[in-house]
Amino acid sequence: MTIAVIMYKRLGLSNTDIALYTSWLYLPWVIKPFWSPFVDLLKTKRWWIVTMQLLIGAGFAGIAFSIPTAYYLQLSLAFFWLLAFASATHDIAADGYYMLALDSGEQSFFVGIRNTFYRLATIFGQGILVMLAGALETGTLLPDTPLRIPMAWSLTFYLLAALFIGLTLYHKIVLPRPASDAPRTELSVGQLASDFFHTFVTFFQKKHLGLMFFFLLTYRLGESQLVKIASPFLLDKHAASGLELSTATVGMIYGTIGVIALLLGGVLGGIVVSRHGFRRWILPMALAINLPDALYIYLSAVHPDAWQVIVAVAIEQLGYGFGFTAYMLYLIYIAEGEHKTAHYAIGTGFMALGMMLPGMAAGWIQDTIGYTPFFVWVCICTLPGILASVLVRNKIDPAFGKKS
Known part of the structure; x- marks a missing residue:
């Protein structure tokens, strides 16, 4: 979210537009509980992880492509929406996969490592990538033209897209295939909807x-x-x-x-x-x-x-x-x-x-x-x-x- 705020500011959007448009990107996380049961029902957690990573990489490439265009705002927001829904779905699948692929002892061992890499990714996204875009903005690596700032951010997102697609291919090969990671075919859509409704009602019955x-x-x-x-x-x-x-x-x-x-x-x-x-x-x-x-x-x-x-x-x-x-x-x-x-x-x-x-x-x-x-x-x-x-x-x- 932070990198989107900074990018739009550098591209000349007002604070009113930046806050409004980027805040809407929280919506997938607001409604995530409503579609999380269907991630259990369809395909495996491993499939969802790899597929969502590929979508995220494609979304980054779409943002990179759209930035230098005349319709950069509409196009980039559409791709940010794709990223938001893919990222929220990836969270659902990754949490489930973590519990399926590891026993309780391994989960305890890796929880600190998992959190550490999450924080390192935050530093990379909000720190290193922004610094890279800033270095490109100065004209050190790009010619001094009116399009220098858009091109700087476009190149940054192309790099991010390449990195994500590379990680997707890596995970496609190395991620384990636990036997327990299977679609819950014993449950129908109706049963899932009924269970979710019951769960939702009991949440609103709390003291x-x-x-x-x-x-x-x-x-x-x-x-x-x-x-x-x-x-x-x-x-x-x-x-x-x-x-x-x-x-x-x-x-x-x-x-x-x-x-x-x-x-x-x-x-x-x-x-x-x-x-x-x-x-x-x-x-x-x-x-x-x-x-x-x-x-x-x-x-x-x-x-x-x-x-x-x-x-x-x-x-x-x-x-x-x-x-x-x-x-x-x-x-x-x-x-x-x-x-x-x-x-x-x-x-x-x-x-x-x-x-x-x-x-x-x-x-x-x-x-x-x-x-x-x-x-x-x-x-x-x-x-x-x-x-x-x-x-x-x-x-x-x-x-x-x-x-x-």
Whole structure:
């Protein structure tokens, strides 16, 4: 998502359009629970993984092809939609395949490796690829023409497409074929629909339902808007009250240093919860994910040197990583009981909805009131999430999350 925001900003789209169009890309994750049962019914998990990877590679190639054209916005958004649905489906298949191809001991061994490679992929996508596009934008490798910026991003996505297609071929050969990875032919579409309906109904029969939704939809209310505007703010011209950093610098600060800080925050969050329990740390985590947003008020008002920007972004992302631990643990907490896996998936759908809806309006709000007032607005929007954490805290089992 971040690379799409930066690319569209460099191609000249307004913050209103960027936030609206890229927020819609969360929709596949919002509705993912509705089609996940059919991934079980049709074909194998291995087939879905390889096929979705091929579609993602083709989608990247389509974006690369469309960028230098006159209809780049319509075409690239169509391919981003393809990527979003393919990626969400890949998540469904990969999670199932992980449990089918490995026994419980192997799953425990590889869970850390899996998470590490996910984080490395984030650094590659938000950091290294953006820095590559930035280097191409400077004209070092491309001629200095009016099409230099579109061509820079086109080449970046062609490289990404080639990488994905290569990985698809590799996975086609090396991925194991576990005997348990087979279509669930004993279930009909009607049975699946009936089971899903029952699961969905039981989710809405949980205790404290209103408070649960209040937390799910407001915990990241400020962050959901900030994440859409942070990169455009770093890139925007001084005349527009932005920091006017280069694309490569944004890739280094936000996509590399910021992501590393995010990882460290997540690790720290897991450690403290395992020692003292979730209930003790939910409020400090809510403060950690929300209070550092105020640093952007300082950045927009002062326009400091690059090192201060680095420190501010690192602190904000460290707090985000630490605080987001509470959100993920709450999803696990509300999923306890019958249909745990399905209820967790439904919870992640509401998580995506909580990012999508506020993010859609973020660009329009910023374009209307300016950067500094927008960041003040973001800080105001953090208050419902903090209140939700206070209210939820008393409902949590003190022993939940504590390492036995």
